[in-house]
């Protein structure tokens with residue numbers, strides 16, 4: 001693999017004294033499309049939270065471009081190029097779409113590029129966060145993270161609860177995000193089919209550990225593998 005942009009080495013982490021992740025080793029190459037698949041409670045969100053500095057680390061190291069992140073707080077990790085789109089979306093409900101984007105904007109990011117990716121957000125730019133549909137809120141959560149110019153974007157179950165037509169639109173956007181081959185995209189999903197169609201590599205999680213790490217194609221070609229490892233079916 002090329003020099004990894006993101007690396008976890010023997011990471012054990014959790015909330016307070018609780019250990020949720022145990023002995024996680026994972027390296028993500030620049031421009032890689034990685035799917036993280038596992039059932040409810042497997043530790044997928046905790047993995048992303050740990051990369052962002054939102055959990056308590058008990059052992060191991062997280063490195064970004066070779067630099068150990070130690071106890072760096074989330075906003076500093078974001079400034080260094082890690083962008084999380086949380087499962088809870090976490091947009092500011094009292095702000096309009098445009099205000100949400102402006103609040104996140106950094107460097108040479110522009111509203112136009114957010115609106116080019118999500119024309120729907122341009123139409124809704126004066127709407128408050130609470131006036132948006134679930135799909136529009138997810139679009140805003142993604143666009144807002146992109147305004148911070150992440151070199152690694154972490155997407156936590158972005159398709160959850162959304163209509164198939166919106167899921168297809170979002171997957172097309174993820175293709176766009178990965179297309180330049182420089183930005184790494186980590187997609188956490190229970191929609192295994194969509195995630196494996198997008199990803200080149202997949203890790204499977206059970207009980208806070210990685211039980212399989214390999215090419216996405218192998219899991220597409222042999223759905224039994226997915227079922228054996230994590231008890232998920234391909235057709236969703």
Ligand SMILES: Nc1ncnc2c1ncn2[C@@H]1O[C@H](COP(=O)(O)OP(=O)(O)OP(=O)(O)O)[C@@H](O)[C@H]1O
Pocket residue numbers: 015018020038039040041042043044045046047087157190
């Ligand atoms: N804030 C928290 N405090 C204590 N325990 C937590 C906290 N958040 C999650 N956990 C526990 O950590 C474990 C992993 O949860 P996590 O949210 O990482 O799973 P997940 O794979 O993202 O699941 P889902 O698909 O439901 O989002 C679960 O046992 C959960 O109860």
Ligand SMILES: [Mg+2]
Pocket residue numbers: 044045046087156157
């Ligand atoms: Mg989760």
